[in-house]
Structure formats: structure tokens, C-alpha cells
Amino acid sequence: MSEINDPADPSGIEEMLADLALQLERAKSLTTETIAREIVRIGFRCQRCGDCCRGEENSVALFPFEIRAIMVAAGGEGWLDVAEPPLEGEWDSEGNFHTLEWRLRKEGRDCKYYSKEGCRIYGARPLICKTYPFYLEEGRLRWSECRGLGGEIGPKEAQKIAELLKKRQIVEIREAIDLVRKYEDFERGDPSFHGKCVVHDSEGEHKIEWSEISGALGRRFQQFQK
Numbered sequence: 001m002s003e004i005n006d007p008a009d010p011s012g013i014e015e016m017l018a019d020l021a022l023q024l025e026r027a028k029s030l031t032t033e034t035i036a037r038e039i040v041r042i043g044f045r046c047q048r049c050g051d052c053c054r055g056e057e058n059s060v061a062l063f064p065f066e067i068r069a070i071m072v073a074a075g076g077e078g079w080l081d082v083a084e085p086p087l088e089g090e091w092d093s094e095g096n097f098h099t100l101e102w103r104l105r106k107e108g109r110d111c112k113y114y115s116k117e118g119c120r121i122y123g124a125r126p127l128i129c130k131t132y133p134f135y136l137e138e139g140r141l142r143w144s145e146c147r148g149l150g151g152e153i154g155p156k157e158a159q160k161i162a163e164l165l166k167k168r169q170i171v172e173i174r175e176a177i178d179l180v181r182k183y184e185d186f187e188r189g190d191p192s193f194h195g196k197c198v199v200h201d202s203e204g205e206h207k208i209e210w211s212e213i214s215g216a217l218g219r220r221f222q223q224f225q226k
């Protein structure tokens with residue numbers, strides 16, 4: 001996190017914002033037709049295996065606007081019913097744990113919205129789920145391991161994925177810009193659970209009491225208390 005904001009080097013922040021602004025312009029100018037043709041060439045047909053929703057490796061990053069959409073889709077769930085802070089972070093000198101962005105809540109090893117019948121929040125699932133297994137890296141199409149790769153996909157469906165990929169890239173960069181602008185740095189300290197958990201995102205800081213946090217980070221807190 002020290003990479004985001006170093007008060008001793010304000011020009012570093014300006015450089016970071018200038019770079020993100022450049023990335024944003026590049027993302028806006030991406031041609032979805034080219035990406036769609038590439039998707040047709042690679043091939044993809046979802047096998048409804050649920051592999052991308054389950055297991056230790058399953059970790060879905062999501063943004064505040066996505067959390068709010070899921071809160072509604074899930075029938076009025078609360079913020080911390082939908083999302084949890086990631087495990088990685090740093091401590092400040094007052095015993096607060098600082099971390100970046102949010103992860104979709106898991107139940108055990110699986111996404112809490114996974115069921116054998118499929119995703120229980122399908123229409124409101126995060127962009128990362130809507131575009132899996134594809135993602136863009138500096139404008140280039142990449143893909144993760146998936147049983148559906150190589151399957152038959154029509155141009156219309158591929159075009160839809162390509163447009164979502166472009167949208168996701170733009171959203172990710174805009175969120176990063178807001179995160180960098182709002183991030184406030186802190187004096188580093190030793191691990192302690194006397195303070196709060198502070199999640200930094202594009203909206204600023206969310207300060208959460210440890211007693212409100214479940215998931216992997218909550219379990220770490222409970223172990224520390226024993």
C-alpha cells in the first residue's frame with residue numbers, strides 16, 4: 001500500500017494518476033470487434049461446472065457499486081453480508097489494519113452465492129464473473145484456465161463479452177483513479193487487533209469493527225483473541 005501514497009513523494013502520486021489517465025484513454029479506444037473476433041477464434045462455451053465459483057482459489061474482487069447491486073439482488077442483504085476485506089494488508093501505529101478493495105463473501109471454500117442450480121445473483125454478478133475466463137491486460141485479450149475454452153461461440157455472444165471486457169477495463173481504471181485520489185497514508189506499526197479494520201476503496205475509507213467481520217479475516221481475528 002505504500003506504493004499508492006508516499007507523502008514524502010507527492011510527485012509519485014501525480015505520475016501514477018497521469019499513467020492511469022493514459023491507460024483510461026487507451027481503454028476507451030479499444031475496438032470491441034477485434035476482441036470479439038479473437039474470442040470466436042479461441043472459442044468458449046460455459047459448461048456450468050461451477051469451477052470458477054468454488055474452491056480455495058476462488059476470490060472475486062468487486063467494487064462498491066457492485067456490492068450495492070448485489071445487496072438489492074440478494075433481497076436486502078447488508079454490505080458485510082455481501083463483501084469481506086481481503087487478508088492482505090498493513091498495520092498502522094494505532095493498531096488498525098489497512099487493506100485495499102473488497103472480495104465477494106465466501107462460505108467455506110465457495111462463493112456464498114453459488115448453488116448447484118447456478119449463480120443465485122446471476123443478473124447482478126460482478127463484471128469479473130460476467131467476463132470469466134477472459135480478461136484484458138494492457139488491451140490484449142488473456143484468459144484463465146477453464147473447461148469451456150475451445151467451445152463454440154457465435155459472433156453475437158462474443159461481441160457481448162468483448163463489450164463487457166472493455167467496460168470492465170474502464171471501470172477498473174476509474175476505480176483505481178478514485179482510490180489513489182482518496183487514499184490517505186498512515187504511519188506503519190506492529191500487528192495488533194486493538195484498532196479497527198480500515199478498507200480503502202474508490203469511496204475513501206470504510207472503518208469496521210472486528211466483531212462485524214466474518215470470513216477468513218474474521219477467523220484470523222478470532223484466533224488472535226484466544
Ligand code: SF4
Pocket residue numbers: 052053060104111112113114115118119120121122125126129
Ligand atoms: S457471484 Fe455467481 S458467478 Fe460469481 S463466483 Fe459467485 S456464484 Fe459464481
